[in-house]
Amino acid sequence: MEIFDYDNILLLPRKCRVESRSECDASVELGGRSFRIPVVPANMKTVVDETICLWLAQNGYFYVMHRFDLDNVKFVQDMQAKGVFASISLGVKKADYETVDQFVAKGLVPEYITIDIAHGHADSVKNMIGYLKEKLPKSFVIAGNVGTPEAVIDLENWGADATKVGIGPGKVCITKLKTGFGTGGWQLSALKWCARVATKPIIADGGIRDHGDIAKSIRFGASMVMIGSLFAGHEESPGKTVEVDGVLFKEYYGSASDFNKGEYKHVEGKRILEPIKGKLANTLVEMEQDVQSSISYAGGKKLMDIRKVNYVTLGGDNAGEHLLM
Numbered sequence: 001m002e003i004f005d006y007d008n009i010l011l012l013p014r015k016c017r018v019e020s021r022s023e024c025d026a027s028v029e030l031g032g033r034s035f036r037i038p039v040v041p042a043n044m045k046t047v048v049d050e051t052i053c054l055w056l057a058q059n060g061y062f063y064v065m066h067r068f069d070l071d072n073v074k075f076v077q078d079m080q081a082k083g084v085f086a087s088i089s090l091g092v093k094k095a096d097y098e099t100v101d102q103f104v105a106k107g108l109v110p111e112y113i114t115i116d117i118a119h120g121h122a123d124s125v126k127n128m129i130g131y132l133k134e135k136l137p138k139s140f141v142i143a144g145n146v147g148t149p150e151a152v153i154d155l156e157n158w159g160a161d162a163t164k165v166g167i168g169p170g171k172v173c174i175t176k177l178k179t180g181f182g183t184g185g186w187q188l189s190a191l192k193w194c195a196r197v198a199t200k201p202i203i204a205d206g207g208i209r210d211h212g213d214i215a216k217s218i219r220f221g222a223s224m225v226m227i228g229s230l231f232a233g234h235e236e237s238p239g240k241t242v243e244v245d246g247v248l249f250k251e252y253y254g255s256a257s258d259f260n261k262g263e264y265k266h267v268e269g270k271r272i273l274e275p276i277k278g279k280l281a282n283t284l285v286e287m288e289q290d291v292q293s294s295i296s297y298a299g300g301k302k303l304m305d306i307r308k309v310n311y312v313t314l315g316g317d318n319a320g321e322h323l324l325m
């Protein structure tokens with residue numbers, strides 16, 4: 001198997017078919033809705049909050065609210081009362097089952113539910129998917145995180161409508177160091193490996209450092225990418241603002257860090273500072289424009305045209321050109 005990551009791949013252009021990049025359509029469909037770009041901010045406490053989620057939904061972007069210190073029932077009620085879709089995260093513990101029961105009792109149906117645990121290839125996820133499909137059959141269920149084709153096959157067979165791929169490639173992730181496991185360092189080829197067997201959408205989660213990595217993820221089989229670090233350093237980001245030598249930063253910490261957990265147990269995440277780089281809305285517009293450019297370099301007009309391009313690997317044992325024959 002070829003092993004590579006975002007830094008060792010470049011996509012190869014095909015003859016341009018548009019006169020302006022504005023003709024290129026960066027939108028993607030997920031769960032019956034169309035979103036402006038194939039990007040979702042990570043469901044982490046220092047990346048999204050209620051205000052950001054509402055703004056994203058109102059402006060044509062997908063979102064997944066985090067599940068930490070949050071009343072999921074109130075969140076769904078609030079979002080739906082404001083006329084936008086509700087997209088929440090759930091774990092697999094007793095309290096998460098009770099949340100589902102409350103939805104049913106109140107007649108609430110979140111449009112999207114992401115089952116979000118560290119080791120998503122597990123019976124606990126199978127059981128939660130089964131429960132959701134029984135109690136809330138209309139909700140679109142995203143399940144993860146996983147990093148192998150076997151896991152993608154299982155999650156899909158258990159009923160997941162989409163899977164989330166990425167174990168440990170995140171910027172504040174220390175899973176690789178603490179456990180010796182994961183897709184950190186080879187996330188893009190792990191995505192390729194998983195996409196070969198997937199029959200439903202994959203969300204590639206973690207490791208995106210530059211906007212061009214979005215197109216690379218689409219090329220290797222993602223329908224969407226989940227990004228934390230590139231979103232954590234905005235004026236509106238929920239993390240604490242910290243000043244260092246006159247420069248403003250936002251804190252960004254892992255969901256499995258002691259900062260998020262409130263205790264040092266099974267810690268697989270750390271805290272870093274991200275320089276503040278302006279408004280979230282501007283970054284999203286820039287991402288859309290960059291994805292439009294990617295589509296134009298792919299010789300296409302729509303997002304999935306990126307899937308058709310050849311690529312080269314730079315450096316290492318697998319270096320070379322990879323042609324689609």
Ligand SMILES: NC(=O)C1=CN([C@@H]2O[C@H](COP(=O)(O)OP(=O)(O)OC[C@H]3O[C@@H](n4cnc5c(N)ncnc54)[C@H](OP(=O)(O)O)[C@@H]3O)[C@@H](O)[C@H]2O)C=CC1
Binds near residue numbers: 254
């Ligand atoms: N994408 C990634 O690489 C990673 C992401 N995270 C994020 O951190 C957050 C917290 O995750 P998580 O700790 O799973 O959530 P929870 O604390 O809600 O734990 C979920 C359940 O899974 C169990 N569990 C967690 N890890 C393992 C494992 N390796 N093997 C067996 N059981 C396990 C937990 O039990 P117990 O704690 O008793 O073992 C618990 O019952 C999530 O948002 C997750 O996405 C965390 C690590 C890696």
Ligand SMILES: Nc1nc2c(ncn2[C@@H]2O[C@H](COP(=O)(O)O)[C@@H](O)[C@H]2O)c(=O)[nH]1
Binds near residue numbers: 145170230
């Ligand atoms: N191993 C860990 N992974 C984590 C933790 N908290 C979040 N995450 C994952 O990272 C991505 C974001 O990655 P980025 O490279 O865009 O910053 C996020 O969506 C989670 O899947 C953690 O504590 N440990």
